[in-house]
Amino acid sequence: MILSLALVTLLMALFGGWLFRHSWGARPWEAQAAGQSPHRQAPPGATSARVGLGVILAVATSLFALTVSAYLMRLEQGSDWRPLSMPGLLWGNTLLLVAASLALQRAWRAARAEKPAALRTGLAWGGGLSLAFLTGQGLAWWQLTAAGATLQASPAGSFFYLLTLLHGLHLIGGLVAWWRAWRRLGRGGDITAGVELCALYWHYLLVVWGVLFALLLMT
Template identity: 45%
Template sequence: MTIALLFLGVLAAVAAWWLARQGLTTKPWLETGPMDDAPVRGSMRVPAAKLGLGMFMTVAATLLVLLLSAYSIRMEMADWSPPPRPGLLWANTAVLVLASVALHRAARATRRGDREAVGSALLLGGGMSLLFLLGQLLAWRELARAGYLPANNAADAFFYLITAVHGLHLLGGLVALSRAGLRLRGAPIAKLRLSVELCAAYWHFLLVAWLLLFATLAFSPSFDWLVALCTAPFR
């Protein structure tokens, strides 16, 4: 349980670090708008959107920590019988990595003012994200056809619950991504920069979350591999 809490607690630390970094690296001379609206020196504040995303990621990370904690406790019981892990999950992980990379490229393109590159990267990131969700549904279908259903036992239920919670977070992100994409056609790139950067940050968070959750699902019911990996240099 301790290892599980520490493992997913990294998410909360990453979210807090990102939020603190945004406040420390704010560049008021890059803000658009009338000069009278520019923040004065010594009074820089984190934009409300960044603050909101940081708080949301912290709450989401806490939820995932609680989920993994419950998973770790339950899998120590004698009747724990985890379902086989569909090989499709590895392909889905690679697809989500590509989505995160695409959003990172979109954020960099906004800094260059390259509208065409931003549009292409957002489209690729959104497409890869939808492909990831489709892959997760196919993994569910594969398990269901093999007889592994949520009502069967706790291990099966946890698999569906964990992947569903992550998928819902990704769906919420797609709503924000779609809004940014729709505004790309008419709004100046400078006004879209914050939205795209927030989407990229959120996709990086979703990727880290999935990697941790996938590691938990793939290597349960034991975290001995993680303990061995961390203690190897000290042997």
């Protein structure tokens, strides 16, 4: 319980700091002196897309924190809790997600530098490695069910499937945004903002997966 609350506090503090940093340069009194309405002033970096992503991450953080809280509460309650033997495949999956995050970071850098070839390569690798991660998670599920760790077999197994499914669904949602950016790139459009949001979202999912994987290994 304490771990999940600490996670919520940390991520929300980062989110709040990000918004504060982008609003630091706003000076409504200057707008009033110029005869403009201060309500029309917006921080240069606080675009609607970035603020929207921030709201999505805040909601996702709350959802993950509640699920982790339920996991820890169930862990403390039952004498029927039997720890799972984590498939070694999960380590490889973690490396795939790290590589996907780095690839999208490279794509974002290439988009800002106006390097279309590097942008296409980074975006392609980011999407491909993410699909490989999801495939690996499915194989890990198959290994566990083949070993008898089904949803009904133990609470630990049930929560493992719940946590990994929740994370996987968020990644699938990110792939929808990735696909839209990829299609727009094929049409010759400017996708700098879209790639930026994808990179930030993947970094967030990487941090969340790191927390979930560490929690599963420790318990």
